[in-house]
Amino acid sequence: MRILITGAVGFLGMHTASRLNAAGHELIGIDNFNDYYDPQLKHARHAKIRSFCKVHKVDLAELDAVKAIIAEFKPNVIVHLAAQAGVRYSMQDPMAYVQANVAGHTSVLEACRILGADFSHLVYASSSSVYGGNRKIPFSESDEVNDPVSIYAATKRAGELLASTYAHLFRVQAIGLRFFTVYGPWGRPDMAYWSFTRDILAGTPIRIFNHGKMMRDFTYIDDVVDGILAMVERSPTFENTSRPHRVYNIGNNNPEKLMDVVGLLETLLGKPAVKEFVEMQSGDVVQTYAEIEAAARDYGFSPSTSIELGLSRFVAWYKEFHGYSGLDKSPDLTVYR
Known part of the structure; x- marks a missing residue:
């Protein structure tokens, strides 16, 4: 398949690109190489994937640039992992989160609309932060998530709602992944x-x-990428055909x-x-x-x-x-x- 990865030189993006390449897929990436943490780490990750994944240095909020890249490459699947991460920093610079996690996310959804019948679906990164101060454990996808306790969490929940609305209005098939404390080699220095x-x-x-x-439900990077690949390579089915969107927990349980x-x-x-x-x-x-029963049932997700x-x-x-x-x-x- 032809697969576009946003946040390609991020922690998740680099590992996902490497595994997709090993599986024989054709890849391109988008990343803005921002300085939330030392960009040299991103350049080091880029060195690991640049031989098989051309990465366009573009801010996702630049809608025309994103549309142009996607229209030319015509991906079958988009893996949208780019985001402004970090709970603490979201209180210092809220607009960075709105720009990346709301405006940038909407650009990706808009770009999905221009793709034709060869486009299968969007897999995008959400976060366990959407559960807020939920005291019911384990956290289930059916839990209420309307009380975020950080600006970061609010923007990630906004991304889920936008994806659900685009699925309803424009038939953009989308899967959101609520990641739980992903860790491992090449990770983020703010963790x-x-x-x-x-x-x-x-x-x-x-x-x-x-x-x-x-x-914390620490989830190792290789297990997380197993889940991402399963959801990329298999066309999704949706219980609600009028709104083809679903979220899954990706955690260690x-x-x-x-x-x-x-x-x-x-x-x-x-x-x-x-x-x-x-x-x-x-x-x-x-x-x-x-709680990971849904991902295990539908995609065989089994962190080990x-x-x-x-x-x-x-x-x-x-x-x-x-x-x-x-x-x-x-x-x-x-x-x-």
Whole structure:
């Protein structure tokens, strides 16, 4: 198939592109290489995929540019993974989230309208953040999600509603994936497991929110990509044929205690963490926990990577990538440009 990936040099995008290429699909990508975190990491990821996936440097909110790329390539499937991520930063710069997660998302939906009969469906990234402070666990796709507790979550929920409306009005078949704390090699530096690893190695304090009384449904990147590929390669069926849109949880169905994760990192790194316990941060939630029966039933989704194995792979990659030799140092990534 011809597949277009947005956010192609992001964490999810790079891994997804690599697996789709291995499966024999024809790929192109879109990414704006923004500076939310060090763009050199994105250039390094780009180096991993550029031989088989041409990546157009375009902001998704530029509708005409997006339409032109899609009209020329005529993808059979679009995998829309681009987004402005991060709960905390959404309180500092809300407009960045509206621009990327609402305007950019709408551009992709608009572009889907110009594609003909060869276009099958859209697979797009949503987030477990849409569940807000839901106290019912595990989180199910049938739960109410009308009370987001962060601006990031509100924009991701808006994306789901827009996709559902485009499905109803314009027959754009779409699958939304609510990802639960995706982690692994080549991940995002703003994620807790990454910053904990960096700071433990450097001997600087790690900030532990809510005094450590938190749980997360950590989901390893390879398991997540298994789910994405299944939903890309199989044409979806919808119970509601007048509105061909559905969301699925993509999680591990096994939440981990935050302090257990810290302890595991200490063991893997061979160093104790200097811990600073602080209050809960605004916009965050105490626990996430995915019910995954629907994805398992419809697409055979079955995550199998333990947190011990997943974090050991991340730590090994992190040390190699940063040239770790006793002191944590910033990598020289200019060679990847």
